[in-house]
Amino acid sequence: MKILxxxxxxxxxxxxxxxxxxxxxxxxxxxxxxxxxNGSGKTTLIKIIFGLIKPQKGSIFLFGANSWNFxxxxxxxxxPQRTLFNPYFPATVKEIVSLGLFSKKESEVINKSKExxxxxxxxxxxxxxxxxxxxxxxxxxxxxxxxxxxxxxNEPELLILDEPTTALDPEVRENFFHILREFNQDKNVxxxxxxxxxxSIGKYASRLLYLDKKVIFYGSFEEFCLSENMxxxxxxxxxxxxxxxxx
Amino acid sequence: MQILDFLNYEFTRRALIAGSFVAxxxxxxxxxLVLRRFSLIGDGLAHVTFGSVAIGLFLKQHxxxxxxxxxxxxxxxxxxxxxRARLYGDAAIGIVSSLGIAGGVLMASIAGGFNVDLFSYxxxxxxxxxxxxxFTSAVLSVAVLLIIFFLYNExxxxxxxxxxxxxxxxxxxxxxxxxxxxxxxxxxxxxxxxGILLVTALLILPAVTALQIARSFRGTxxxxxxxxxxxxxxxxxLSFAMNLSTGATIVMINFIFFMAALLYRNAF
Numbered sequence: 001m002k003i004l005x006x007x008x009x010x011x012x013x014x015x016x017x018x019x020x021x022x023x024x025x026x027x028x029x030x031x032x033x034x035x036x037x038n039g040s041g042k043t044t045l046i047k048i049i050f051g052l053i054k055p056q057k058g059s060i061f062l063f064g065a066n067s068w069n070f071x072x073x074x075x076x077x078x079x080p081q082r083t084l085f086n087p088y089f090p091a092t093v094k095e096i097v098s099l100g101l102f103s104k105k106e107s108e109v110i111n112k113s114k115e116x117x118x119x120x121x122x123x124x125x126x127x128x129x130x131x132x133x134x135x136x137x138x139x140x141x142x143x144x145x146x147x148x149x150x151x152x153x154n155e156p157e158l159l160i161l162d163e164p165t166t167a168l169d170p171e172v173r174e175n176f177f178h179i180l181r182e183f184n185q186d187k188n189v190x191x192x193x194x195x196x197x198x199x200s201i202g203k204y205a206s207r208l209l210y211l212d213k214k215v216i217f218y219g220s221f222e223e224f225c226l227s228e229n230m231x232x233x234x235x236x237x238x239x240x241x242x243x244x245x246x247x
Numbered sequence: 248m249q250i251l252d253f254l255n256y257e258f259t260r261r262a263l264i265a266g267s268f269v270a271x272x273x274x275x276x277x278x279x280l281v282l283r284r285f286s287l288i289g290d291g292l293a294h295v296t297f298g299s300v301a302i303g304l305f306l307k308q309h310x311x312x313x314x315x316x317x318x319x320x321x322x323x324x325x326x327x328x329x330x331r332a333r334l335y336g337d338a339a340i341g342i343v344s345s346l347g348i349a350g351g352v353l354m355a356s357i358a359g360g361f362n363v364d365l366f367s368y369x370x371x372x373x374x375x376x377x378x379x380x381x382f383t384s385a386v387l388s389v390a391v392l393l394i395i396f397f398l399y400n401e402x403x404x405x406x407x408x409x410x411x412x413x414x415x416x417x418x419x420x421x422x423x424x425x426x427x428x429x430x431x432x433x434x435x436x437x438x439x440x441x442g443i444l445l446v447t448a449l450l451i452l453p454a455v456t457a458l459q460i461a462r463s464f465r466g467t468x469x470x471x472x473x474x475x476x477x478x479x480x481x482x483x484x485l486s487f488a489m490n491l492s493t494g495a496t497i498v499m500i501n502f503i504f505f506m507a508a509l510l511y512r513n514a515f
Contacts, residue, residue: 050414073416080410086282090458090467091407099404102415134462150411 001028002064003158003190004049009058011044018044020214022058026192028157031184033205033221034194040212042194043081046162050078062158077156079147081163081194087136093146094131097121100153121153124179141168148176152183159183162194177204198224198242253484262373262493265381266479268388269436270449274475275395275468276433277454279426282406284336288325288427289450291340292434293443295321295347299435300368300443301354310368311380314435321347322431326423371442371494373483384436391429402426403464440479441494449475452501459508474504 004026011019019041026032036042047053049060051067060067063075077100097118122128125145135143148164161180165173181204183189195201202208202221210217210224217230224230225243234242253259280286296314303313321343328339355365367375376384395402404412405422413419430450437446453475454467461467482497489496 052410052413071416073414076414078411078414080408085408086284088458089282089407089464090461091403091464092462095403095464096407099400099407099411099415102400102404102412102417132462 002026003028003030003062004192005059005061006045006049007059007061009045009048009055009060011041011048011053011055011057013044017213019048019055022211022215024209024215024218026158026190028190029184029188030190031181031204031206032192033198033201033208034192034211035196035198035201035208036211036216037196042196042211043162045211046081046160046192046194049160050076074154075157077151077154077159079151079161079164085135089135091135092132093122093127093135093138093149094118096135096146097127097131097149097153100150117153117155121149124152125149141172144168145172145176155187156189158190158192160192160194163196164193165195165197165200173200177201180204202242250484253487258374258376259483259487261376261378261381262483263480265376265384266373266440266483266497267476268385269433269440270453270475270479271472272388272391272429272433273437273449274453274457274471275392276426276430277450277452277475278457278468278471279402279406280430281451281454281458283426286451286454287337287340287447288322288430289434290447291325291344291347292318292322292431293438293446294344294351296435296438296446297365297369297443298347298350298354300438301351301358301365304365305354305358311383311435311439314438315432318435319428319431322427323424326427368438369443370492371438371440371445373440373493374487376439380439384439387432387436391432394425394429398422398425441497445494445498448498448501452498452505453478456501456505456508459505459512474501478504 002025006025007023009019009022022045034042034045044053048055049062049067051070062070063072098114100121101114101117119128122131125148127142127145127149130138130142135146138146144164148161151159151161165176168176177200180191180193184191193201193205198208198210202224205221207220208217208224209215216233217224217227219227221243225239231239277286280288295318299314299317300310302317303310306313325336325339325343328334328342329336351365401412401417401422404415404417405419409419412422433450434446437449441449453471456474457467457471461470478501479497482500483493485491485500486493486496
């Protein structure tokens with residue numbers, strides 16, 4: 001069953017082409033690594049999916065509904081690329097995580113108990129011990145984990161994370177990928193994770209979507225490594241470096 | 248002078264009631280405005296209030312009632328200029344603010360001068376506040392507080408991270424419009440308490456004081472409310488007892504609280 005369909009999407013900013021005729025679909029339970037170089041249109045694509053930018057051409061369907069009429073945002077979790085917040089913002093970790101519950105239907109929040117849901121998300125992201133600290137007092141990695149907790153607190157069916165690991169150190173990053181895999185496999189949460197690090201995500205994602213203004217490749221990591229088109233695109237040495245990084 | 252003597256006068260009781268309501272609203276809205284780096288909107292709208300007071304005096308209508316719709320429209324004007332004319336908020340505030348002052352001066356010169364009345368609005372005259380004005384201040388303040396109470400999560404989310412608020416299904420455009428409209432109403436109400444020239448202090452000082460010491464978003468709003476209301480109560484009493492300008496005394500008390508909070512923060 002399709003959870004997201006992108007059909008013939010094109011977007012230009014002034015005269016610059018950012019996305020050109022992008023089409024793909026994501027099924028329930030998929031774990032998609034959305035990869036591509038800087039400026040390849042990854043973040044623009046995510047912003048269009050969330051209705052933050054209007055495309056010139058194309059359509060998006062979320063859970064079968066056209067995204068312009070989509071109202072059930074509680075079914076989708078989102079971590080923006082860079083959350084630019086005031087470092088002196090006087091909000092505690094718990095207050096910020098609770099913001100993720102806003103899109104949840106009130107009845108469901110009451111049934112599950114708001115406090116339990118917030119505590120669960122904080123525990124998963126290992127920020128429960130610092131729940132009363134102000135966001136500005138945390139390190140970059142801790143802040144990122146708080147924002148991920150905010151994205152998952154409403155127990156979304158589709159989780160879209162834009163460059164979530166940039167502020168994390170390698171150990172925390174690996175742990176983070178593990179947690180996401182558990183979400184995906186144990187709770188059947190569909191994940192789209194944006195990164196420019198193909199090697200890292202290749203181990204975890206069920207499919208890679210390589211974007212460079214248009215869809216260059218969409219398939220499994222193994223298919224990516226065996227693809228002659230990708231050999232032509234990256235060169236034999238480039239493809240080898242991506243595919244055998246963890247050997 | 249004893250506090251009980253001070254409370255024996257009806258006009259001082261009226262001043263304290265109206266002042267407390269207005270200070271409470273200013274302190275809470277101030278937190279949202281300061282955190283969104285939009286705190287000077289109060290200054291801009293206060294200048295518009297100067298123009299609208301002049302219009303009210305010229306038309307021989309009560310300046311507060313004439314000012315409320317004009318200032319509310321101007322607040323939306325600032326927002327639209329920021330969105331549509333690709334201007335930063337400070338430039339948009341500058342345009343609307345100078346338009347307000349120019350309008351007020353033109354009105355005053357056309358009318359041949361109503362300087363004394365206009366001066367009472369410039370520097371505030373809380374001790375001369377009428378029963379009807381107390382009633383208006385209380386009703387509008389309660390309305391503003393109720394709106395903030397019921398839209399607390401939307402206002403908090405939009406203030407912290409507007410993009411995330413949008414994808415949570417919050418209509419952030421409506422929330423932004425509401426915030427500036429509420430600010431417009433509040434600025435007009437605060438004009439009688441501290442005067443047009445000092446309205447910004449009532450919006451900014453309690454909020455920045457609370458930001459020095461509070462340990463949560465709710466806590467910031469609570470501390471700001473206590474500081475703002477406390478400053479109006481203490482300032483009104485001291486100004487009466489020491490025969491000083493009430494608006495200026497309230498602002499000075501607010502500033503003393505701010506310095507104390509700053510020292511406390513640096514000490515601990």
